[in-house]
Amino acid sequence: MKDVILNNISKTYNKGIVQAVNAVSFHVDKGELFGLIGPDGAGKTSIFRILTTLLLPNGGTASVNGFDVVKDYKTIRKNVGYMPGRFSLYQDLSVQENLNFFASIFNTSVKENYDLIKDIYIQLEPFKDRRAGKLSGGMKQKLALCCALIHRPTILFLDEPTTGVDVVSRKEFWEMLKRLKQQGITILVSTPYMDEATLCERIALIQDGRIMSIDTPENIIGKFSESLFAVKSDNMGSLLQDLKNTGIIKSCNAFGAYHHVTFKDNNQNMNEKLIRVLEEKQHTNIELRPITPTIEDCFIKLMED
């Protein structure tokens, strides 16, 4: 059973000048936690808005819960939960007022579905009379999630729920999503953070409106065919340029404390050769070791290909 299906969905803005989404097709299974991973401007929000019936696609078809996003928009709006990328609750209303309001417009009450949000709401309860605008970023996200869940949606659309949230709150947020998944709710989530990709069951990597790869995070990493190495030296600034100039490096990208490199030729001699070349260029304390690629490595590789 597929809860969300996209078939060659395209979306353009400014009368066709800007192609935000380009023939995107994928599906989300019932009860699945599906991640849409890509940088800002990749087209994630446009896809979310098309699926939540807020935008009309310029081409292709899509269905949610088996209903067409254009024709059956009223039915879809009753059954899905949507959390937009920007904090979109009433800042001048209190936590409780926001929650009651959203329960009411979905013809339900907080009491009726309290069990679903209980775990999350318990953390908000001490601040229930505080205005939503005065909450911390993490608390705002929890409240927004509560409001999106209060009518027990079949599918939850979360557009960049963890953007602008601290590391601890982000971790908590993903824990909450796992628990919601256990309740049988299908979740489509987008994020620009590559490290969050592995927390999803399946992911789609998206760039410039096109899907580059759809699979489980493990399989996507498994498809990374080359050996990947991490390189470090005392002078990281010039190291990147020197690596590129060696002539034996295929790709080279800065990743925090290390540079990740792949060789044009995958054999053991290349490592020693690289160290030699770098030593000639006056690099000291050179460190070179093989590593397993991350989703980010895969993303960059797919982009370069």
Add this chain to the structure above:
Amino acid sequence: MMDNISTFIKKEFLHVFRDRKTLLMLFGLPIVQIILFGFALTNEITNAKIVVCDYAKDDASQQIIGKLQASQQFDIQRILLNHKQIETAFKDGEIKMAVVFPANFNSDLLHQHKAQVQLITDASDPNTATAISGYANQIVMDYQNELMQLQRVPYQINTEVRMLYNPELKAAVNFVPGVMSLILLLVCVLMTSVAIVKEKETGTMEVLLVSPFSPFLIIVSKAMPYLALSLINLTIILLLSVLVLGMPINGSILLLYAVSTLFIITALSLGLLISNRTASQQSAMLISLMGMLVPSILFTGFMFPLENMPYPLQLVSHIIPAKWYYIIVKSVMVKGLGFSAIWKETLVLLTMTMLLLVVNIKTFKIRLT
């Protein structure tokens, strides 16, 4: 359904009450305007320059002239000998009023118990003209009462007031109807459109649209508090004008509220139309102010008489809802007329409202653009 509409409306009231600045504007503005128009612009009359033309030159006329001279409101410039000099004095713009005593003023009073004084004012500034003739009238009445008490004879001095240049006193105390139409317009068009566009701007509209709540009901619910607040505002304006400015409501109050409600709905529909076509609070505000408020001030007829405008501009004034409302309020409030006198204007307003509502429903956006 009713239940969630009421929650929605309750939420809108919370927005209004928690936004102190808007609230201040909402209720401060009508009060300030009424007070400003009422006092600063009308009652500031001291030492108004007048001339006297005394054909009688008897005891009674001299005593009244003495009283005029003694009052703070008047400053007698000259005693004229001839009626014809009055007009020149007015044209020179140096005087505000001329008081004319006919020959035999005192003897008429003593023998027929009845006499006349003529007050001629420059009504091109109608507010001042009314106020000045009112003061002069009071002074004459004072004298009449003193005389009556002294001699126990029912003397009667009639003042005949002539308004020069603007006999109908257009745009006189009519500022109350004018302020009413402007305030209602301001609150309904500006605040409603801004309130709705704010939901778009902060992204809450996005969440509201992805709900079973009908998009059109969202808009209606958002407009409801402003209907209620406008009626409260109307009451404040009416109370102020009756209690503070002493301007009575001559016609039916019920009729006044009924047509005002219609006008409020017209203005709300205009606000919705603006909010439907704008994406930011700033542009909504700008369009409301420049596109609605300024034309309304110009073409309603209470600041600038429409009769004096070139014909094309008079045609423009026909499409301004405030103009029709202003005529209705003047008829009901000032002239005390009933529905039979205003049905045409009411019909025009009703047609405009219907038209706006139809356009609103037809062009209403159920998605983001």
